[in-house]
Amino acid sequence: MRASHTSSLARDDATRDGALEFRRPRIQKTSNSANLETENLEYSKPRVLNTSIAMPVLTVLCGPMFAGKTTELQRRVLAARALGQHVLVVKPARDTRYASDAIVTHTGERVAAKSARDATDLLRLVDGEPATPSLVAIDEIHFFASEVVAPINTLLDRGVSVIVAGCDLDHFGELFAPFDALIPRAHEVVHIRGTCARCSAPSTHSERLIAATERIVVGGAGEFLATCADCFRPSQRSPRDMPR
Numbered sequence: 001m002r003a004s005h006t007s008s009l010a011r012d013d014a015t016r017d018g019a020l021e022f023r024r025p026r027i028q029k030t031s032n033s034a035n036l037e038t039e040n041l042e043y044s045k046p047r048v049l050n051t052s053i054a055m056p057v058l059t060v061l062c063g064p065m066f067a068g069k070t071t072e073l074q075r076r077v078l079a080a081r082a083l084g085q086h087v088l089v090v091k092p093a094r095d096t097r098y099a100s101d102a103i104v105t106h107t108g109e110r111v112a113a114k115s116a117r118d119a120t121d122l123l124r125l126v127d128g129e130p131a132t133p134s135l136v137a138i139d140e141i142h143f144f145a146s147e148v149v150a151p152i153n154t155l156l157d158r159g160v161s162v163i164v165a166g167c168d169l170d171h172f173g174e175l176f177a178p179f180d181a182l183i184p185r186a187h188e189v190v191h192i193r194g195t196c197a198r199c200s201a202p203s204t205h206s207e208r209l210i211a212a213t214e215r216i217v218v219g220g221a222g223e224f225l226a227t228c229a230d231c232f233r234p235s236q237r238s239p240r241d242m243p244r
Ligand SMILES: [Zn+2]
Pocket: 196, 197, 198, 199, 200, 201, 227, 228, 229, 230, 231, 232
């Protein structure tokens, strides 16, 4: 029954405007469909308005490497700017993989950014802006470790919304320090998944291909592999490096 319904709609389209069959079997403009459109608009609003000055919000974008976190961060920055918001984009100075003055995706898309040497540098950059930003976007937040939590709380208390992106799990498979404090306070947490390099399931972990005992390692495709939890092979700690 469904097939005949679809072909009937497609035929209507074809006779009306010569459209290819099956190209866009339109839903007729009934009062119901008008309601649907209104509901969709209402649904999309909060994602943008969440970054308003009136009620500061903390948004966390997290997931493994190569999943598209920076892409999603860029998308939200551009969406906020399109609404006239003043957005400051910040990245850790130690991440110089692609550029020191931009957040750059692994596929080369870039948005200009200021470099912060450490977490205290974050407030200095905000205060150095010609006007107080309504939104501060921070990429690779895990590079700042737990020291970034206090300045983020200060920004929220000042009425500045904050959106962060980064790896929530380190290459030992453990939660990265800032996320244990940021996730409980976040108004929105988005788990961004890519594809497991071994089995093509959704990726959740970042596996270190080259042995390293330090927790924070700047690396790219040659040094990391994104995997699902089942395929993940955690880095091994030496006994003296075990977490306290
Ligand atoms: Zn897998």
